[in-house]
Amino acid sequence: MQHRVLWQKAIVEEIIDETPRTKSFRLRIDDRPPFRSGQHYDVRLTAPDGYQAQRSYSIASAPESEGVIDLTIEIIESGEVSPFFHQVVKVGDEIKMRGPIGGPFTWTSDTGGPLLLLAGGSGVVPLMSMLRHRSAAGSSVRTALIYSARTTVDVIYRDELGNFESEDTEVRSTITLTREDDAGWTGERGRVSTRLIDDALAFLKTTNAKVFVCGPDGFVEAAAELALAAGVPFQSIKTERFGPSGT
């Protein structure tokens, strides 16, 4: 069962502008190992003098997409690695990566559901992999997503999320905006709340859902507390924290 997680070279095949602050990078990896939705890759950048920086990025794509993985990276302006991806990386570039990494924060269609996915900002990335996998695998597991973003333009994968919902009555996607001023937004506003979680659990018809929470530290802490308080068993809640800051 034990296998080495080796550094491999990945070639940037496509760069997709998702939102003003996020881009997706399609990376082609020779003999890409199988992965489970929720896992991440480590990337390693090397300067001419040998200095290196490593960071972790969740896989956004479905395990079914052969030979490639997609990463979706939010720019942290003061950061070292995310601005490099946004401002320097071009199609054809070679990046050193290793993965897939991570065990508890994973979902495969055969482990069943129902699923409650709670996303804060770019925390939607590994949850998107789960949704894409669910769809590609033809799974009918009942799934509710609550996705907290700043404003309408910050919503990553908006069309695709809308399609998952309109094409499948077993999927419910709720976007809540924390900083939208536009009166034209008719969806939810404000942070993830008890009401939003209760609504999602009512749709799932159980509090015994498999819950995946991902995003900045503060979001994960708050959303996991709310799920616990709503009656979800402690052991059913898995979390992944991306770092400081918040939506």
Add this chain to the structure above:
Amino acid sequence: MATRGFFGLRRPEPPREIPPGQYFETGFPTLTAGPTPRVDTDTWSFSITRAKSPLATWTWDQMMELPQEKITVDLHCVTKWSKLDSEWKGISFDTLLEAVGEVTEEYVMIGSYGGYTTNLPLDDVTDGKAWLAFEFEGEPLERNHGGPARFLVPHLYLWKSAKWVNSIELMDQDAPGFWEASGYHMRGDPWREERYWGD
């Protein structure tokens, strides 16, 4: 080989060398695989066990009567950040082991409220290398960082320093804990960059 166009910000510059692949962090990020457990010192208890039966058990008040040490250590998280010169107060694991008599086992499994586990060789937690820690920077340890008490094994990656610790099982043979069972290294020495299986 260098990555095209990458020079690195290298900021802030760490005051001394940090392990390979790490960056210098001045905050204190958190990493937990699930929700933060609520652990009350009134009902808290801590045991050292053999074959799952307790050899010694402490309540919070009993624990607080044991000799305490102040320590200043560096923390290295496998998610790449290193935090230098963090100040803790705790009880040396050597002090706790004195309560159980002779130990022939060579490994331990640390257990926590919430079900987390992590395995370590006994040699990595004895001779002043590990503590039960309950104060950070002069304040009671916050819940999200493992309060009321966490294990602290600063010379290994931070996932070995189990938060909300409540038991230590003595084992003849090594066995994987929570992260170790899903790809993370059995020992986790940051200076050898032992992050994942096979490193």
